[in-house]
Amino acid sequence: MKQLNYLLRMLWWNRGDTLVKMLSVGLGMAVSAFLFVRVAYDQSFDTCFKDYDNIMQLWMEYELDGKKLGRQEHCVGKLGGGVADAIPDMVEAGSATRNIGSLFRDHRELSRPVLTAERDIFDILGIEMLQGDLKEFDNPESIYISDRLADEAFGNENPVGQKLLLQNSYEVTVRGVYKGWGDESTISDGAIFSFKALCRINGFEPNWMGGDSWATYIRVKPGTDLGELNRRIHEVVKQNVPDTVNFSIEAWAEPLRDTYRGYDNIKQIDIVLSILAGAILIISALNYVLLSVASLSRRAKAIGVHKCSGAGSGEIFGQFLWETGIIFIGGIAVMAAIYFLVRYWAGNMLMSGGETLWGSMMSAVSLSRLWVVAAVVVLVFVIAAIIPARMFSSIPVSQVFRRVTEHRNRWKNTLLFIEFAGIALVGGLLVVVGRQYSVLTDAPLGYNPERVVVISNYASEETREKFVDYYRALPFVEDLTWAHGYPSMGYSGDFIYDGSRKPLFSSKYDYFADNYLGFMEMTLLDGRMPEAGSETEIAVNQEFCRQMGWDEKNAMGKIVYTSNGPCTVTGLLRDFRTASYYLPQQPFMARITRYPAFIYLKLKEPFDQNRQRLDAAIAETFPGESIFVRSLPATITDAYAAIALFEKFAAIAGCVLSFIAIIGMMGYLRDEIRRRSREIAIRKVNGAGVADIIALMGVNIMKMAVPSVILGTVAAWLFSRPWLEQFTVTLDNIPGWFMLSAMGILAVILLLTVLLTYRAAVANPVTSLKAD
Template sequence: MIKNYFKIAFRNFRKHKLFTLINIVGLTIGISAALVIYLIVHFDFTFDKFHPDGDRIYRVVSNYGYNGESGYNAGVTTALPAAVKGEISGLAESAPIRLMYDPNVIIQNGEKAAAKFKKQSDVILADGRFFNVFAYKWLEGSAKSALASPFQVVLSAKQAKLYFPGLNYSQMIGKQVVYEDTIKTTVSGIVANFKENTDITFHDFISFSTIQRVKSLKDDVSENWGATSYASQFYVKLNNKVTAQNVQRQMNDLFKRRNPKVEQSTNNFHKFILQPLSDLHFNNDFAGYNTHIANKTTLYSLLLIALFLLVLGCINFINLTTAQASQRAKEIGIRKTMGSSRKQLIVQLLSETFIITLLAVILAISITPGILKLFADFIPKGVQANLLQVPVVAFLLILTIAVSLLSGFYPAIVLSAFKPVAVLKNQTNTATGKTRNAWLRKSLTVTQFVIAQFFIMATILVSKQIYYVMHKDLGFKKDAIIIVETPYKTMLTNKKQIFINKLAGMPQIATLSVGDQPPSSDNWNSYEAIYKDGKKEIKTSLQIKSGDANYLKVYHLKLLSGRNLRLGDSSKSILVNANYAKSIGFKNPGDATGTYINYNGSNTEIIGVLADFYQESLRGAIKPLGVIYPEMYHDRFIHIALKPETAGGNEWKTAIGSLQKAWRETYPEDDFEYHFFDEKIAKFYESEQHTSQLLSWATGLSIFISCLGLLGLAMYTTNLRTKEIGVRKVLGATVTQIVTLLSTELVWLVVLAFVLVTPVAWLVMHKWMQNFTYRTTISWWVFALSGAGMLLTALITLSFQTIKAAIANPARSLKSE
C-alpha cells in the first residue's frame, strides 16, 4: 500500500512538473529560513543555562535618574562590595571583580626569549569568592587558596596552553605572567573553560588584593560612593528562598544610610538593581563583555519572519493543489468507485505532500551552510550548521510533519470529498464548490501579498531611519578624525609626548588633541554632581569626558559662554553642556558660567558652557555632561583631525603611513591600531543595519514566493479559460483586452492586500520607532512606494503568462470543438 502511494505520488509529480517545482522551491525557501533562524535563536537562548544554581546568581548594576531621565551602568560604586559584608542578609556569596582593559602580556620562560601576547581581553581581578559563585572545574589549585595573596593569577585551560605550550598543568604552577610590564604575577591555579555557551568568558584571574599593591590600579579606584565605573562589577549568589527584591532593597537602604544627603525621588535617584545571570545576554542597558548582546525582540522577529516565509510556501501549495482539483477529480472518483475509503485517499494525498516537504527539507539542509556563510556578518559567531545535534534533528522532524499537515490537510480534505457519481458525469465544478474554493484561493493570495507588502514597507522605513541617524547633525564633527590609543603601560613615561611631537610636524594633520573618549562613545564615567542655588541642593548624575585645549577644536564643539580648558586647569575647572546648565535651573545656559558645583568630592568652577551634542546613539537623549582637562590615566587617546583631501589625492593614506612609522619608532613593541571616528559612530547602528539587511532578504524572498504562487495561479487560470480566450479572439478581442481580462481579478487582490496591510504596518513601525529618542517621520510615500512597487511586480509576473495566452493562435484551442 505504501509503495503504491509513492508510485502514484511520483507519477503525479512527473505529470505536473512545473507546479511541483513551484511548490518545492516555495517550501525550500521557507524551511531553510526556519532552519537558519532556529540555529540562531537556539544559540542565543542557551547562554548560561548550565550553571548550578544559575537562577540564584545576579550581577549588581546601577540605575540612576535625573530630571525624569534614566541612565544605566553595569558597574557599581567600588565602596559597595566591602560595605555589603555583615550588613546584607540573604547572600550565599558576594564577589567583586575589576575589569582590565586588554592588557599586553609577557611570559618569562627561563633562558628562552620572552613570549608576548598583545591586547588580551577577558582579564579580570577577582578572588576565591568569584569561584564560589561560578562553579569552575579546578584542574590545578583550589578556590580557597589560589587567589589568597597579591600577585597570584589563575588561568583558564585554553589560555594556559596559549601561554605555556608543551607544559602540563602541574608544570605551569609557579610560572610568571607579567601584565603591562608592571604587574608580575605567579600562576597559582588552572580552571577548565566552560564548554557551553556563556557570557562569562574570563580567562585570566589576577588576585583582587593586587589592586592595593599596584599604583596604577589603586589610583584608578575611588572609594567615593558617588562614583560609578563600568570596570568595578559585583556578583552575588542568593540563599535559597531569598528574593532578589529583598536583597536589592537592603542594598539601596545601605546606600541611603551611607549617603544620607543623596536625594531619592521619582525624577532623581541612584539605586542598585540585581540583574539575573540569564539577563546578561539580552540586556543592552548594561553592557556585556566580549560576546554579543542579543535582542529578544529581534529574535522573536526572526521567528516571525521564519513563520511568514513558511506560511507563504504553504499557501502556494494549498492554492496550486486546490486549483488542480478538477484535473484529479476523475482519478479520485474512480478510486472511490473501486472501493477506496476517504481515509485512504487522505493518507495518499498527505503522503504526496510529505514527499514534497521531505524533498524541500533535504534541499534546505544542503543550502543552510551556504546561507550561514552569506550572513556571516549578521549571524553571531559560534552559530554552526551542526545538523546532527539532537535538538536540530528533532526540530527538522517536527517541522517536516507540521509543514506536511499545514500544506496538505485542506487540499486532501477537498479532493477526497468528491462524489464518484458527480465526478464521472463531469459535475465536479458545482457552483457552491467552485465559489468556495475560489474564495479560499483569493483569501490565501491576499494573505501572501499582505506579508510581502509588510516586509517592503518595513524595509523602506528602517532604511529611512538609518539614513536619518547617519546624516543628522550630532553637534560635533565626525569626518576625517583618527583616534589612536596609546599603550596603558607607558602612561608614566614621556613616550606619548615624543609620539605627539612626531605628529605635530606632519602636513596632513590640521589639529590634534589629547584626552580620553571622543564626544560620542559607549564608554564613560559618571559622578554625582551637586549644585547649591542658595535655597536647595540640586543633585544630578554627570557624565565626564577629558580633553585638552584642542579637544573642542578637533571636534568643532561650540562654546556658548565662558572660556576653553587650558594647560594648568585642574579638576577644579570644568566645562558643562547646556543640558546640565538647564537641569540645575538656568533658563539661559550661559548664565551657569562662573558658578560652582561639588563634583567628585571637590568644589569645581564651571568655566564655560558647551552647546549640546549627542554622547551616544540617537536611541538615547542628551544627558548632563562635563569636560575636564585630562589627568593621569585619562589622557591615553590622541584625537587627530586631518586636513581635507584634494580631488583624487591620497593625503589621508600618506598620513596613516606616517602615523604608523612614528608609532613604530616610539612604541616598537606594540601594534599600531587606529580607527576613524565616523566608523565608530556607524557601529552604534549595527543592529539597525543588520535589521535592514535581514528585512531586505525577507522582502526579496517573500516577493519571490508570492510571485511564484501568482504565476502558478495565472497559469491555471489561463489553462482553464483557453477556449474562452480563443472565442474572444475570434470575435475580435485585442491582446490588450484579453491581458486586462486575465489580470484584473488578480491585480485587485494585490490592491486589497495593500489596503489591509497599511494600517497594520504603520502601527508596527510606529512602535519600533519608539526605540529612538530622535527619529524620522513615517511618511505617506513609504506606503505609496511599497504598494506601487508590489503592484508593478505583480503585473510583470502576470504578463509572462497572460501575454502568452493572449497572443496564442485561437485555432489550436478551438479545433477540438
C-alpha cells in the same frame, strides 16, 4: 512499493512543478529556521552557568527631586557584598565586577578582557578550576585565566606561574586556570583579577555612595522567592543609604538570564525577527497548499480513477502525505544547498567590527539549537501536508469528473491574500529599518569624525612623548590630538551637587588636549577652555546648563560642585553626541590634560591608502607591540551593528518571501487562466482586446491585493512603533514611507500580473475553445 513508484513517476512527469515546490519549501524552511535559531540564541544568553536560575544580577535606580533617572545595571561597589552579608538566609554570595582592560604577553594583546571581581564570583557562577587554587586570589600580583585564554597565550605550555602584563604595564602571575563559559554570556570569561587587590592598588574602598560602575551579581539559595528577596534588598539599601528629601536609591535583583534578552534593542529585534520567521514559515507552508489547490482541477480526474479502482479516502490521504514527504526531502536538500551558497556569498561580506556577515549569522548556530530547525521542518510539513491531503481525499467520487471542484476558489483567494499581506508586512519593516539605519548613521554629531583614527596608548610616562612625536612626524598625518576617551565609546559619569552637597544630576566628563576642539571641529560658544592640568576649571555643554537651570549667556564663572570639589565654569561647548542615538543628549564637562590615553590622528587624503601606510609603519617601527588603531567613523557605525545585521536579515526574509509569493501568483494565475479559458476565448471572439483580457485578470488580482497589502502595511506600522521608540532621533514622515512601500508592492503585483497573463491574452481563441 507500487504506490511509491507511482508517486515518483508522477513527480518526475510534473518535474517542473515538483522543483518549484521544493525550492519554495526549502527556501522558506531555511530562512525561517535560521531566524528562529537567532531568536533562540538571544534567549539562551547566560544559561551556560551551573544552576543559572539561582544567579541574579542587581540593578539600581537613582531618584533626584522626585525624578527617576532610569534603571541601570552598574551599581555602587558595596551593593553585592553588602546584600550577601545582610541576607545570608537567602543569598549565598555576592560580587561587584567590571572589565578593567586587557592582558599582554610579549607586547601582544590577548583577545579577551580582564574581569575584576571578588573571590565569591567563582561560587556565584559555579566556575570550575582546572589548574591551581584560589589561595593567592587576593594577592595584587595574581591573576586567574580561562582555558581559552591560556591556549591563546601559552599554547601547550603550562600557564601556571607564567607572567603577563595587565594593560601592558602591570606584571601579574597566573595562579590558576578555570574552565571558560563561552561567548553566550554578558560576563566575559577571559581572566579574573581580584577586586580587593584593585582597591588596594588604586587606594579606594567600595562604598554605598558614588562609584556606580560595577555590574553586580549574587547567587541565591534554591527556592528563594524573588519578591521577598527584593523586599529584603530594599531594606538593606535603606539602612545604608537612607532617603532624603531630594535623593534616594532603589536596588533589586533580576535573573541573570533575563539581562541580555531584556535589553530594549534585543527585545524589539527578537520580536520583529520572530514575526518575520513566523510569516515565512506560515507563508511557505500555505504557498505549498496554494500550489496544490491550484492543481486540483487537473488532478481531480486521476483521484476519481483511483477511487473507482477501489481506493478509499484513507489511501488517497496517505498518498498525498507521501507526496509531500518526498517533496520535503528535496526541500531539505535545498536547505543544505542554501547553506553552502550563503557561506560563499556572505563569507566575504564585511560587517562593522571587521566580522563577516557569515560570521555574524553562524554565531547563533550550534548543535544545542538543532531542535529549532527540526521543529520548523515538522511544523511546515504538518501545515503543508494535512490541508491538501484532506481536501483531495474528501472529493466525492460522484463529482470528480465534473467542474464542481473548481468552486474551491475561496481557498486559493484566501491563501494568496495571506501571502500578499506577508509581503506588505516584511516590505514595510524593511523600508523603515533601512531608512532608520541611514538616519542614525547620517545624523549630525556635533563633531567631524572623517579621516580620524584613534590609537590606544599603553605607553609609560617616559615613552608617551616619544609616541606622540613619532605619530606627529609621519608624512601622511595631517593633525594630532588626544583625550581620555572618544565620543562614540561613551564617557564616565560624575555626580553634580549644589552647595549643600545635594545631588542634582549625573554628568559625563572627559579630559582633552588643548587643541582637541579645533581638531574635532567642535564649537566653543563662549568663554575659554580650562587651564591644562587644572581640576578646578571645567567647560560645560548646553545640556549641562539646561540641567542646572542656567541661562547659557550667564554660565561663565558659575561654580559647580563635583565629587572632586568646587569647579569654575570657564567655557560653553555646543552640544555634541556623547554616545549613540539610543540615548538622549547628555550633560558634559571637559578638562584639559597632557596625558594621551587615546591618541587621535587625522590622516591626509586618500584616507584608505594612508590608513594602510599607518598600519605598516606601526608594524615596522613597533614589531611585536599590540597597538590598536580604530577608525572613528567605524566606531560610530559599530554602535548600530545590531541594526545593520537586522537590516540584512530583514532583506533576506523579504527576498525569500517575494520569491515564494511570485511562485504562488504564478500557480494561481495559471490555474485561473485554465479555469477561465473558455470565458477568455468567448470574450476575444466578441471583440475583447489584449488590454481587456489583462484588465480582467488584473482586476481580479487587485481586489485581493489592495486590502491585503493595506492590512500588512498597517501591521508593519504597529510592529515597528516599539522598535523605533528606543531611538532619540527617528526618520521623518514615517507614514509616508509605509505608503511608499505599499504602493511599490502593489505596482510590482500589477506588473507581474500583466507579464503572467500576456500569453493567454494573445492566444488564438479558437485553439483555446478546441482544447477546452
